[in-house]
Amino acid sequence: MCFGCSPANPIGLKLKFKMDGDICRTEFEAGEEHQGWNGYMHGGLIAALLDETMAWWLWLKDISIMTVEMNTRYSIGVPIKTRLVVESWCEEVKRDRLYLMAGRIILPGGKTAVKATAKFMKIDPAQI
Numbered sequence: 050m051c052f053g054c055s056p057a058n059p060i061g062l063k064l065k066f067k068m069d070g071d072i073c074r075t076e077f078e079a080g081e082e083h084q085g086w087n088g089y090m091h092g093g094l095i096a097a098l099l100d101e102t103m104a105w106w107l108w109l110k111d112i113s114i115m116t117v118e119m120n121t122r123y124s125i126g127v128p129i130k131t132r133l134v135v136e137s138w139c140e141e142v143k144r145d146r147l148y149l150m151a152g153r154i155i156l157p158g159g160k161t162a163v164k165a166t167a168k169f170m171k172i173d174p175a176q177i
C-alpha cells in the first residue's frame with residue numbers, strides 16, 4: 050500500500066504517472082493536511098513527491114529500485130490548493146545498477162519551485 054501511488058492508502062498521495070517521451074509526469078494538489086508553514090506544502094512531502102516521480106520513471110520501465118541518496122533544492126515555496134506538475138528523467142546509468150535521476154516541481158505559470166537529484170539502486174524484485 051504505497052504512500053505515493055496506492056489508490057487504497059487512505060492517507061497516501063494517490064499519484065498517477067504517465068511517460069511523455071523520456072519524461073515521467075504526474076500532477077498533485079496539496080491540501081491543508083499537507084502543510085508545513087501556513088499555506089505552503091511541507092518540505093518532506095515535497096521530497097516524497099519527487100522521490101516517487103523519479104522512482105516511477107524506472108518502475109514504468111520494469112526496473113525494480115530503491116532510493117539510496119537524494120538531494121532537494123527548494124527555490125520557491127510550494128503553495129497548497131494549487132495544481133502542481135512533477136516531472137522526472139534519467140541523467141545517467143552507472144554499471145547497469147545505479148541510476149542517476151532528476152526531477153522538478155513546476156508551478157502554474159511555468160516556474161520551477163523545487164529541483165531534486167537522486168541515486169536509485171537496481172534490486173532483485175524478490176527483495177521487495
Ligand SMILES: CCCCCCCC(=O)SCCNC(=O)CCNC(=O)[C@H](O)C(C)(C)COP(=O)(O)OP(=O)(O)OC[C@H]1O[C@@H](n2cnc3c(N)ncnc32)[C@H](O)[C@@H]1OP(=O)(O)O
Nearest residue numbers: 051053100101104105108114115116117118147168170172
Ligand atoms: C513504484 C515505485 C515506488 C518506489 C518508492 C519510492 C522509492 C523509495 O523511497 S525506496 C525507500 C528508501 N530507500 C531504502 O530504504 C533503501 C535502503 N537501502 C538498501 O536496502 C540497500 O542499500 C540496497 C538494497 C539498495 C543496496 O544494498 P546492496 O546491494 O547491499 O548494495 P551495496 O553492496 O551496499 O552497494 C552496491 C554498490 O553500490 C554502491 N553504492 C551504494 N550506495 C551508494 C550510493 N548512495 N551512491 C553511490 N554508490 C552507492 C556501493 O559502493 C557498491 O559499489 P560496488 O559494487 O562497486 O562495491
